Amino acid sequence: MMAQNQRLEQHRFIPSGKQGGLLARYEEIIGKKAVDELREYREGFSGRRIIHVNSTFVGGGVAEILRREVPLANELGITTEWYRIKGNEEFFETTKGFHNALQGRMLDDPASLIARYHDFYQNGGGTLNRPLIDFLGNLSREDVVIIHDPQPLYLIHHMKQSEALKLWRIHIDTTTPDPHTMSFVVDQATHYDGIISTMHEYVKPHLNGYRNIYMLAPSIDPFSDKNRTMLTGEVRGRITRFGIQTDRPLLVQVSRLDPWKDPCGVIDVFETIRGYGRDCHLALVYNSADDDPEGAAMEEMVKKYRDRSPYREDIHLVIGDDPLDVNAFQRHAAVVIQKSIREGFGLTVTEALFKEAPTVVNGVGGITLQVLDGSTGFSVKPYRVDRKARAICAEEYGRHVDEFARTCIRAMDSREDSAKIGKRGREAVVEKFLATSKLKNLLDIILDCGADGAH
Numbered sequence: 001m002m003a004q005n006q007r008l009e010q011h012r013f014i015p016s017g018k019q020g021g022l023l024a025r026y027e028e029i030i031g032k033k034a035v036d037e038l039r040e041y042r043e044g045f046s047g048r049r050i051i052h053v054n055s056t057f058v059g060g061g062v063a064e065i066l067r068r069e070v071p072l073a074n075e076l077g078i079t080t081e082w083y084r085i086k087g088n089e090e091f092f093e094t095t096k097g098f099h100n101a102l103q104g105r106m107l108d109d110p111a112s113l114i115a116r117y118h119d120f121y122q123n124g125g126g127t128l129n130r131p132l133i134d135f136l137g138n139l140s141r142e143d144v145v146i147i148h149d150p151q152p153l154y155l156i157h158h159m160k161q162s163e164a165l166k167l168w169r170i171h172i173d174t175t176t177p178d179p180h181t182m183s184f185v186v187d188q189a190t191h192y193d194g195i196i197s198t199m200h201e202y203v204k205p206h207l208n209g210y211r212n213i214y215m216l217a218p219s220i221d222p223f224s225d226k227n228r229t230m231l232t233g234e235v236r237g238r239i240t241r242f243g244i245q246t247d248r249p250l251l252v253q254v255s256r257l258d259p260w261k262d263p264c265g266v267i268d269v270f271e272t273i274r275g276y277g278r279d280c281h282l283a284l285v286y287n288s289a290d291d292d293p294e295g296a297a298m299e300e301m302v303k304k305y306r307d308r309s310p311y312r313e314d315i316h317l318v319i320g321d322d323p324l325d326v327n328a329f330q331r332h333a334a335v336v337i338q339k340s341i342r343e344g345f346g347l348t349v350t351e352a353l354f355k356e357a358p359t360v361v362n363g364v365g366g367i368t369l370q371v372l373d374g375s376t377g378f379s380v381k382p383y384r385v386d387r388k389a390r391a392i393c394a395e396e397y398g399r400h401v402d403e404f405a406r407t408c409i410r411a412m413d414s415r416e417d418s419a420k421i422g423k424r425g426r427e428a429v430v431e432k433f434l435a436t437s438k439l440k441n442l443l444d445i446i447l448d449c450g451a452d453g454a455h
């Protein structure tokens with residue numbers, strides 16, 4: 001048991017033709033010139049290796065990004081590997097607490113959370129991750145380590161001897177973090193050679209005097225099962241397999257069940273739309289990341305919320321483990337909703353825009369990089385929440401839900417406008433949020449951060 005637990009856990013990609021030929025396929029979308037430009041990086045990275053470390057190979061945005069960018073970099077000839085740290089249930093509960101606190105939830109006792117995090121690394125976690133710690137500690141000057149999010153952040157203390165370039169990439173919206181938690185995170189993060197965040201606003205105010213801050217949005221892979229073209233018959237077949245009729249307008253939100261994704265708020269919006277006499281049904285498509293212990297309790301809560309609804313028969317809770325199902329729901333949707341209260345970026349939005357789906361969002365965080373109201377989608381003004389993701393003012397929340405519902409109706413009704421907006425949404429994604437352009441940005445960051453020889 002021990003021997004198995006102590007293996008170095010590297011993500012292995014399917015070594016079939018499925019992964020190869022990626023660049024040639026991208027050429028069809030982004031053009032030969034852009035792909036040739038990307039190929040030029042190979043020389044600059046000769047003899048170097050990029051190592052990503054996060055906490056899960058499955059579920060959530062980070063895994064989605066790495067699943068694309070790692071094989072793409074390898075095909076380019078830049079050796080890139082992906083490892084995960086291991087943790088126990090308590091550790092993931094702690095780091096989920098970190099995630100929530102950084103995202104805005106005020107903690108009653110941040111010190112105990114921080115103590116538990118420390119404790120993990122100083123005790124069991126150190127042993128559990130010994131192979132990874134040894135591996136990272138012995139990297140050479142040519143290597144580049146990219147540590148993702150707070151779970152493996154602390155590993156910096158085990159890499160002090162290593163001359164590798166060390167970057168920390170944070171995917172969380174830290175506009176209004178719990179100050180204690182943020183200050184602890186900043187203390188660790190500033191040991192890195194560079195910090196990468198999705199938006200300047202997230203980290204800049206907390207990192208006074210720290211130089212190497214970089215911005216990098218995530219990306220999607222247009223050829224993955226999640227995003228590849230699907231024929232209408234295939235789409236319908238997938239939807240009906242869940243017992244959902246395809247002849248009525250379907251509203252869809254694809255998201256982990258998490259308070260910050262506001263699944264109950266989506267149900268409120270749906271009920272309001274039905275209250276306006278509009279026939280439609282709703283699918284909440286969700287999966288759970290294996291580093292998200294809150295998922296099960298939230299699932300229970302959302303089910304209860306659904307069951308008290310007069311429209312419960314029309315609210316479908318769908319497990320979105322199969323990317324082709326997610327793809328089908330996003331394509332079939334009359335409206336894709338993303339009602340997140342906080343959102344680091346929101347890959348689900350990128351995926352919906354790429355499919356030209358009429359998309360109605362709460363205008364927060366990284367979503368605002370993607371949805372420009374009336375141009376690439378429909379954006380609704382957010383309502384204010386407290387540190388526990390609850391509305392501060394019931395009246396304001398009521399107005400917000402009503403506006404959200406009316407915006408969904410508008411997106412369903414004005415088909416011509418929605419089609420134009422959908423096209424622009426896709427164009428924006430092709431230009432800015434495909435894996436190729438983000439990989440290029442990342443390689444530039446590495447070259448820039450490594451250039452001063454400071455590491």
Ligand code: UDP
Binds near residue numbers: 322323
């Ligand atoms: N996702 C999925 N199935 C689901 C729910 C989500 O495959 O049932 C995927 C979704 O398509 C997206 C990712 O998980 O690619 C979620 O990324 P996002 O940035 O939207 O949110 P995060 O979970 O990282 O907060």
